[in-house]
Amino acid sequence: MEEEKSTIEALPEGCIAKILSHTTPVDSCRLSLVSNSFCSAAESDIVWDRFLPSDLISIVSDSQSASSLFTTSPSKKSLYLTLSDHPILINNGKTSFQLEKQSGKKVYMLGARDLSIAWGDTPCYWDWIILPESRFQEVARLRTVCWFEISGTINKRVLSSDSQYVAFLVFKMINAYRFEDLPTKLTVGVLGDQVGLSTKNVWLNPYYDDRERNDEFQGLERPKVRSDGFLEIEMGEFFNSGLEDEVVEMRVLENGGQHKGGFILEGIEIRPKK
Template identity: 60%
Template sequence: MKEQELPEGCIAEILSYAATPADVLNLSLVSKAFASASEYDTVWDRFIPSDLSSFLPSSSIPSSTSKKALYYALSDNPTIIDQGKKSFQLEKRSGKKCFVLSARDLNITWGGTSQYWEWTNLPQSRFEEVARLYAVCWLEISGKINIRVLSPNTLYAAFLVFKMIDASGFHHRPVELSVGILGGSSSFKNVCLDPSLEDDELDDTFLGLQRPSEREDGWLEIEMGEFFNSGMEEDELHMKINETTSNMWKHGFILEGIEVRPKHVR
């Protein structure tokens, strides 16, 4: 039987076994019949998390005329959840879940003391508040997320999302980043957070260290570490930013949050 003789419903059933939304879009180019079948709800329903209602209030779920439209609504823009403390989004090409823990969802040492940190808003942020560092010599920030809300069988990475404006004090010691499962092993790495620092301003402890890169939304990000979610874990993922050894005052760091998203390895 030729492909043109197959009912659209049968083609849609075939497309529903595609591994990713990107595969569906590629297959939709095969013919007009495949393009029409690729619009079916049965194709896109499998890419929408079955536990969506467990962390996304019904009032926050976009009203859509089709499952494909709902998928794109969830992947095109972040949805703010958890009383404004987190955002949720589907990664468009894979359909995997992504979360950003806002600064308010993190534990910031001295974060409630106005002489050290200021809570303010920035038009570029997805959240109502970000944390602006006035001056601390003890920089310590930590966060956690339940692994069960993430997509199973997926390699994830955590990224620190921030800005540096008139920053100072970050050239004395590298900042330590760590990611690990509660009760398990953690990965540690030293990084240079200030991208404006020149090599001749740094000592040998900074040689070869990773630096942040600029995102499409204008924020800086730097990878903190990775982990594989097998889908069998019931624990929490713990993430930490730490620089407490230099005793030098630091300034000009603006924290939006920590993003946990799938990591694609070439």
């Protein structure tokens, strides 16, 4: 064992760094415990540059914080950790981008301004407010509407390849009403492909007790609280091979005819499945 350890430690640091760059961020951190040589190599820019997206500069090019992002990060590892802990706003502030910390895969959130909202431009139905805890400059607040529909799209080519992705609706419920009459339908699928469409019915109000219902909607999935204080509910998932130039559409719909309100839309987050 001692001889094997000595052989490993005898490898040049650059060689060890090259080896670690072909693992994952988690594996690299674990392997840094093997020896002092591995620990030093695991901090190398050679390793963490491989974990960063090759198109990172073009992704964040229109972000107001892009320049400070690179100048204030003393190393590639520091840059990686910053992007995994702090979403950066892109697309004129309408979309956020970050990295999934364990894998380095891309995560996007389409903000409310980047989504299509039925009657969203009509102030008596929806208005736009500032929410201090939101990552975006403004969020959409439902005043009252009977046709509740939200949709968004993302092209697979901007996501990490060979990855299973999950879309989540991110929102808040404040003095919400009439979301208990009928469940909300969530769909995810490639635009124009009805065969592979994923559809599910859910309750958006996490406090609704449906145990007295005597229909097929009893016991439906409901949202969970995120670490940032918002609610989220899984909409559906899809696989991105990286070979297809396909657009994925995500849709939220409830058109029971009853006026409802108290819903605040943060966005739709698309992140790799764990």
